[in-house]
Amino acid sequence: MKGGKLISGTLRLALVLALICGVIYPVVVTGIGQALFPFQANGEMAQLNNATVGSYLIGQSTNNSHYLFNVRNDSASGVDPDITVTSAMAQAQVIHNSTNISLAYLDGLIHNNTRYSMFFFGTAYVDSLSLNILIIDHFHNSIAVYGKIYNGLNTTGS
Amino acid sequence: MIGAGYLLITALVWTIIIGLAWGLSKYLKKVYENEKTFLDKILDPVENIIYRILGIDRNKDMGWKEYFLSLFTFTVFTAAISFVILTYQGMLPLNPMKFPGMSWSLAFNTVTSFSSNTNLQHYGGGSTLSYLGQMVGIQFLQFTSAASGVVVAVAIFRGFAGRRDDSRNLGNFYTDMVRTMTRVLLPLTLILAVLLIVLGVPQSLGGYSLVKTLSGSFELIKVGPISSLVSIMQLGTNGGGYFGANSAYPFANPSPLTNYIELGGMMLLPTAMPFLFGRMLRMKKEGRTLLIASYGLYAIDLAIALIPVTTLGAGMETRLGGFSTALYTVTTTAFTTGSVNTSLAAMHPLVIMAALMGMMIQATPGGIGVGAMYMLMYVLITVFIVGLMAGRTPEYLGAKITANDVKLAVIAFLAHPVVILVPTALAYALGAVHAIGLGTGPVGFTQILYEYTSAAANNGSDFLGTTGNTVFFNVSTGIVMWAGRFIPIFIMLAMAGRMLDKKRSTEVALRTDNLIFPAILIISILILAVLTFFPFLAVGPILMHLEGIKNAL
Known part of the structure; x- marks a missing residue:
């Protein structure tokens, strides 16, 4: 028993x-x-032109584009959206060369979005997807490549 | 060199966690000694319903054999429930991604892994498990295996405390288990889960969504019940992640802040255990001894890992940076959690060596509950060694430690190297290593040694990941995980049973409550670990490190 x-x-x-x-x-x-x-519980989804374009937490491959910030391809998760400020500044030069967006604007964008791996020191980094969304949103009327992306996001929209 | 800021952050984390653990241990003592707490009004009726369903005598006090047998049988049933869920998840609800069931050997590996608090993963969760699989297959075992560690520690503490009245034994397994869930793990995980959601960890049952990205390609956004899993995986020192990339994956660990909160989460309960030991013994300084020894070893571990420069490298996450990654890797092995926020292959050989040391010692401070158990095992061996040197009968807590006690402690100690080194040698001898494309060089050897060390220490961090999904590795690590879990628990519960009835003298031959004893304890543990494992570390990470130096010349 x-x-x-x-x-x-x-x-x-x-x-x-x-x-x-x-x-x-x-x-x-x-x-x-x-x-x-x-917002957080559903993955911090990013919106642009009334379309969902991804999650702010998940990096997107941009096929080594010359007009968008590219992610690292050697991270542990494989989807790290963050790039170091050093890398972002180097990429800003490339974007400036291909689109004529002023370096001052890009530098300001990077610095306004900089965060640190140790809260106030350590690796300085920015989220590549946030930067790209801000750039496309700001320049879609004035620069053709961004307009094309912007309008392609939402084929049913205005 | 490590900057002052990094050391400051580490000191801050330690101070906060030790402070919180000290406070928590007061509450834990009330829980396990049936004293009144503020949660009684809500929880007493809930627990009464559970006891009625169980149909057991909740006042029955168990001896060590019955306690062990109840724990073991219970664990077999939890593993069986999870096995059924994982193999049949394809036909079960909450599977919007339509994932099929697991193969028998992978499911066997997964349930032995999670039921033994190991959480070694030969599957990639984000692309293998349905929501039901993640919830009832995984999270459920993360709760029960964590609670098992806690109740084992509590039962052993009662034994070491000795009989205070005629009736007291090691306690009742059922009430310990139920109260651990309702009063400790569930409230803490609930708080942590909500906090992590606020900070960006998703929690949804709505299915993965496919989105069109900026470059026009399609991307699967893998949301699910992630926060509820991450919170118990950290608090329960489980470590098995929702995703294959574990805490490197941004959804599991979105920011530096979540990284440090998750780090603190895994440290909290193992740090509270030595304090609880002191309180249950009515000898707080004995608890302090265990705490100082375990944190001393943890500090040595960290010092080894932080010798190499801690900058961001390939295989790490940008937001976490090099220092936090190394700190996390050492901590996750020192507390035998096993969640990782990096790719281990990217880590410096010295970090890997520090990680291996944490898992070989298992008490730095070790996993939830069992870490304190291993520390007590080391204490018994150490008082014996010191007794030999001083020419006195060894004593601990006023009880004489006999030859048989020391034999038991040594068997418990030796079980660990045996279940690591024998299968490591077998894996090479039987060609299983070659079959997954690894060689006999230091890199391949380190990965295999790490795999079995992690399995035996019930840690779960690993190099192999899904490449370990072969019948040989699934079954062999499965056996190692249960042997590494239940052999020491069996022996140490038996030891607690012996301690319970030992006569206690008030005359103290060897003081264990001062600041000298923890130092002796640390040295004796290091000597034991080095003597046992050094040859294997030498042909693994140490050789890797030396080759690295040679190549740099």
């Missing part, structure tokens, strides 16, 4: 905890997240 009690008690405990920890807990957390912080 003792063995039976051990089996039934531990099996029931396992099943009850599977329900509490495996179902109720993640569902409650999902409910809180979706109700109170929907």
